[in-house]
Amino acid sequence: MEQLMIIISTLPIDLDFVLESALESLLHRLRGLCDNMEPETFTDHELVYLLKGQQGNPFILRARHSLSHPTAPWHLRYLGQPEVGDKSRHALVRNCVDVSASHSLPDFLNEMGFRMDHEFVTSGHIFRKGAMKVLVCNVSRVLVPGNTENTERMSLSYLVELSVLAPAGQDTVSEDMRSFAEQLKPLIQLEKIDPSKQRH
Amino acid sequence: MYLKPKDKTGERKVSMGVTCVCQIPVTEGKSVQQTVDLLHKKLEQLGAVKQGSFCVDCETYQSTGNAAGQPSKLLYVMHNSEVPLSCMALFEGGPCLTADTNFDVLMVKLKSHFQNAKGHKVECRGSRYRYCDFLIKVGTVIMSSSARGISVEVEYCPCVVPGDCWNLVREFMQSFLGNNVPELPTVFAAKPEGLFAPADCVDTMTQYLELFNKLRKLQITGSNVR
Numbered sequence: 001m002e003q004l005m006i007i008i009s010t011l012p013i014d015l016d017f018v019l020e021s022a023l024e025s026l027l028h029r030l031r032g033l034c035d036n037m038e039p040e041t042f043t044d045h046e047l048v049y050l051l052k053g054q055q056g057n058p059f060i061l062r063a064r065h066s067l068s069h070p071t072a073p074w075h076l077r078y079l080g081q082p083e084v085g086d087k088s089r090h091a092l093v094r095n096c097v098d099v100s101a102s103h104s105l106p107d108f109l110n111e112m113g114f115r116m117d118h119e120f121v122t123s124g125h126i127f128r129k130g131a132m133k134v135l136v137c138n139v140s141r142v143l144v145p146g147n148t149e150n151t152e153r154m155s156l157s158y159l160v161e162l163s164v165l166a167p168a169g170q171d172t173v174s175e176d177m178r179s180f181a182e183q184l185k186p187l188i189q190l191e192k193i194d195p196s197k198q199r200h
Numbered sequence: 201m202y203l204k205p206k207d208k209t210g211e212r213k214v215s216m217g218v219t220c221v222c223q224i225p226v227t228e229g230k231s232v233q234q235t236v237d238l239l240h241k242k243l244e245q246l247g248a249v250k251q252g253s254f255c256v257d258c259e260t261y262q263s264t265g266n267a268a269g270q271p272s273k274l275l276y277v278m279h280n281s282e283v284p285l286s287c288m289a290l291f292e293g294g295p296c297l298t299a300d301t302n303f304d305v306l307m308v309k310l311k312s313h314f315q316n317a318k319g320h321k322v323e324c325r326g327s328r329y330r331y332c333d334f335l336i337k338v339g340t341v342i343m344s345s346s347a348r349g350i351s352v353e354v355e356y357c358p359c360v361v362p363g364d365c366w367n368l369v370r371e372f373m374q375s376f377l378g379n380n381v382p383e384l385p386t387v388f389a390a391k392p393e394g395l396f397a398p399a400d401c402v403d404t405m406t407q408y409l410e411l412f413n414k415l416r417k418l419q420i421t422g423s424n425v426r
Contacts, residue, residue, distance in 0.1 A: 053265055053313050076299070078309055097306050101299040108289065108297040112275065113265055113313070 023136070023158060026187050027125060030134060033183055034127040042137075043067040043123035045148050047106065049114035061114060063105050067121065067148055074105040091174040096165060121151050124158065132177060135161045160188055216282070217335075217357040218365050218399045220373070221407035222382035223414065224350045232340055232347040239338045239352070240327060242376040248331035255281045256339070256408050260320040264313055275314060277307060278405045288405045292413070296402050319344060322412045324351050333357050334372060341415055349415045351408070352377065362388040363395030386410075 031039065045067050050058040062077045080095030101108075106116075124137025138158055140151035162181060164173050227235045244250075261275040278288045279301075287303045290296040297303075307314060326339035337353040354373055359365040366384055374381045384395075387406045391397040 051265070051310075051313055056312075059310065059313060076306070078306055080309075097302055097309060099299050099302045099306055101297055101303070104295050104297050107295040108291075111273075111291050111295050113263060113273075 022187070026136060026158075026160070026184070029184065029187060030125075030127045030136070033180070034129045034134060037128070040126045041068075041124065042126055043121065045119065045121050045142075047119040048117045049109050050117045051112070051114045060117075061109065063101075063109065065103075073100045074103060075099070076101050076105060091162075091177050093174070095168070098165075116145075119145070120154075121148055129180065131164050131166070131173070132180065133163050135159070135163075137161075160184075215360055216399070216401050216404060217333075217355050218359050218362050218369060219353060219355040219404040219407070220369055220382065220385055221351060221353045221404060221411060222373075222380075222385075223411050224352050224377065224380050226350065232350060235350055236326065236338055236340060239350075239376065240329075243329050243331065243336060243338075246331060246376060248329040248334075248336060250327055251330045252328050253281075254326060254328045254337045254339070255279075256324045256405075258322045258409060258412055260317045261307065261314040262317055264315055276409055277304065278409065280401065280405065283401060286401070288402060290402070290405065290409060292409065296406070298402065320416075322416075324408065324412075326351075331372075341412065343412075343416065349411075349418075351411055353404070353408075355404075360398040360400075361396055362399055366395070 027039075043066065044064050046062055046064040049061045049063060051061075052058045060079070062079070063074055064077070065074045066072050076099040078095075078097040083093045083095070119142045121140045121142060122137045123140075124135060127134040127136075136158055139154045141154050142148060143150045143152055162177055164177060166173055224235070224239070226232055227238065230238070240250075256278065258276055258278045261277065263273045263275065273291065276290045276292065278290065280286070280288070285300055287299050287301050288296060289299065289303060307316070321343075323342045324339040325342065326337060329336040329338075333356060335353075335355040335357060337351075339351040339353070340347050341349045341351055352373075354369060356365050356369050356372075362384070366388075370381060370384075385403075385407055387403045387410075388395055388397075388399065
């Protein structure tokens with residue numbers, strides 16, 4: 001089933017030397033605003049694969065697996081180009097296909113002709129509010145390909161991402177997302193990322 | 201459905217037992233349907249009970265991005281009604297992937313890189329029989345809307361290790377297939393750990409794929425099947 005992924009993210013904000021306390025305030029506010037559940041942390045390893053065709057842009061697939069739950073299935077995601085729609089819409093909308101897959105995924109993608117472009121480890125906290133998912137995480141570079149023990153934080157900043165998966169055709173939830181984002185100010189300012197500024 | 205006991209991670213997995221898939225020749229002087237009916241009769245005489253129907257299908261995709269002169273890689277995407285939420289993707293002799301059925305949606309997105317050879321779609325449909333701990337499926341293999349052959353799948357549900365039960369499975373198959381009983385499937389012997397590696401759904405689908413490809417080649421050389 002195809003879905004739409006609707007995203008608002010922060011541009012990474014520098015928390016610098018007020019790092020821990022600023023993060024704590026944000027987490028505290030999110031615990032209050034979001035669904036009541038046990039705080040959940042995650043550590044995932046994501047690999048981004050490219051398939052170069054005879055023409056056009058390469059096809060991109062993202063393969064992700066959990067480092068904290070190594071027996072869980074891999075997750076493969078296709079994200080389409082951002083939909084050109086109502087410019088006043090507050091969030092980025094992209095076509096999304098999610099596939100759960102077995103552990104042979106990396107070898108299989110290679111056999112299909114995909115080549116890994118880059119990989120990273122991301123870890124942080126996950127919150128939910130209804131259908132909305134809020135991630136507060138940091139991103140680390142993998143220094144030696146395939147070795148997830150040896151990583152280096154890309155910056156001291158945290159990435160905050162608010163997203164919803166909605167059935168194809170239904171992108172009206174972005175107003176709810178915008179009002180949720182308002183409640184996180186002034187701790188963080190969530191904005192629609194300009195796609196032309198992104199590499200992918 | 202047989203459940204394996206909880207493993208080390210505390211998860212209970214549902215798995216297929218050791219499964220053998222073989223091709224049965226059409227009986228001399230009879231049609232495909234008549235041969236299938238004869239097999240059903242033999243199973244019912246043994247005491248097997250019909251339990252619904254099954255379907256295994258296979259679609260072939262060809263990669264478009266190969267350098268001139270290089271043969272195009274064939275990617276097979278298969279489904280089995282026994283595991284309806286799953287999809288198996290295989291390269292013959294290469295790696296295979298088990299995924300959920302959204303993989304089919306992804307293949308549509310990949311259509312400019314992998315072309316669906318629609319004329320190559322194969323379906324194997326038939327009745328499902330249960331006899332004690334065995335599950336038997338007699339199928340008619342259909343390519344381009346015509347029946348090309350007969351498959352018989354026998355699963356011994358309580359066991360996942362071929363080395364532990366192959367003799368029993370073979371003896372059971374002989375009781376209704378007579379001289380058409382097959383040899384040990386190569387997919388089990390070919391594993392690095394040999395016959396004592398646990399069998400899984402991918403092994404079953406690999407056997408179906410071998411059967412489908414064999415029938416396709418027979419048709420091209422114009423032999424036996426009506």
